[in-house]
Amino acid sequence: MDKVSELHRKPLHYLKDDADSKLVLILLNQPIGSSLQILKVLWKKAIFKAATDGSVNHLFSELGESRDSYLPDIISGDFDSATPSTLEYYKGKGVEIIPTPEQDATDFTKSIRITAKKTKDMQKDAVVILGAFGGRMDHVFGNIDTLFEAGKLMPGVPVYLLSDDSLVTLLEKDIKTEIHIDSGYEGEWCGLIPIGCPCEHVTTSGLKWNLDDDVLKFGELVSTSNAFAGSSSVTVKTDAPLLWTMGVNYRR
Numbered sequence: 229m230d231k232v233s234e235l236h237r238k239p240l241h242y243l244k245d246d247a248d249s250k251l252v253l254i255l256l257n258q259p260i261g262s263s264l265q266i267l268k269v270l271w272k273k274a275i276f277k278a279a280t281d282g283s284v285n286h287l288f289s290e291l292g293e294s295r296d297s298y299l300p301d302i303i304s305g306d307f308d309s310a311t312p313s314t315l316e317y318y319k320g321k322g323v324e325i326i327p328t329p330e331q332d333a334t335d336f337t338k339s340i341r342i343t344a345k346k347t348k349d350m351q352k353d354a355v356v357i358l359g360a361f362g363g364r365m366d367h368v369f370g371n372i373d374t375l376f377e378a379g380k381l382m383p384g385v386p387v388y389l390l391s392d393d394s395l396v397t398l399l400e401k402d403i404k405t406e407i408h409i410d411s412g413y414e415g416e417w418c419g420l421i422p423i424g425c426p427c428e429h430v431t432t433s434g435l436k437w438n439l440d441d442d443v444l445k446f447g448e449l450v451s452t453s454n455a456f457a458g459s460s461s462v463t464v465k466t467d468a469p470l471l472w473t474m475g476v477n478y479r480r
């Protein structure tokens with residue numbers, strides 16, 4: 229069979245109350261803070277929830293009295309961050325605790341490997357990861373690296389790193405991706421970041437600064453502070469994996 233040559237992505241539509249989306253949710257070790265409302269809407273739509281190591285400390289402390297309405301399906305990690313008492317609490321509530329002591333992959337990578345196996349027979353519209361930005365820079369790059377593996381673990385399923393102000397996803401090579409930007413939650417800005425390797429041929433439509441078979445490469449051109457031109461979608465064709473990032477405006 230020929231490879232699909234055009235993909236549609238709706239990176240923020242699942243945030244709409246009326247969207248009937250089936251999500252897989254992964255929590256990383258960052259304060260929930262201003263993403264609390266997003267966490268609550270994602271939780272309602274999540275068919276599987278995975279907490280990664282220290283993320284349970286935030287779930288426990290930031291959700292207060294309502295914490296028992298937010299029990300994840302699994303908690304995994306090398307457990308250098310989750311406090312023993314927090315792990316005991318969730319264990320007592322019947323949450324599956326999965327130690328992943330190996331030190332050649334991050335807790336996030338190990339979590340998404342487990343999640344891919346556990347959800348392999350579930351129909352899922354997207355995998356959404358909360359807590360990937362704003363902390364340690366090595367972790368931010370590690371989280372982006374995990375997107376490359378995620379694409380192989382769950383082919384065809386969009387994977388989004390999300391916060392209340394930014395979204396990051398990896399666009400596949402040799403495919404024209406149409407990104408729908410009409411959920412109402414889009415922010416003002418967007419960017420195309422050639423992480424991993426240069427992109428020699430990138431063509432876009434729907435942006436204020438479009439590319440026309442241009443090269444994106446660190447040290448030459450990286451498309452930051454780009455913007456939408458007013459249409460309901462953007463298209464991107466690239467010959468190498470390319471990071472798409474955009475602003476999120478989810479204030480309620």
Ligand SMILES: Cc1ncc(C[n+]2csc(CCOP(=O)(O)OP(=O)(O)O)c2C)c(N)n1
Nearest residue numbers: 281305306308309330331332333334335336
């Ligand atoms: C070449 C190489 N560099 C670095 C490491 C170290 N390393 C990579 S992933 C990992 C586990 C990280 O665990 P995680 O809980 O995700 O992060 P932490 O907050 O503990 O740093 C370690 C120790 C390695 N194994 N190989």
Ligand SMILES: O=c1ccn([C@@H]2O[C@H](COP(=O)(O)O)[C@@H](O)[C@H]2O)c(=O)[nH]1
Nearest residue numbers: 256257281282309334335336363364367
């Ligand atoms: O500053 C940070 C800290 C952590 N992460 C992500 O969370 C997981 C789990 O972290 P632990 O510190 O082991 O609890 C880690 O693998 C990172 O993916 C982060 O993004 N930023």
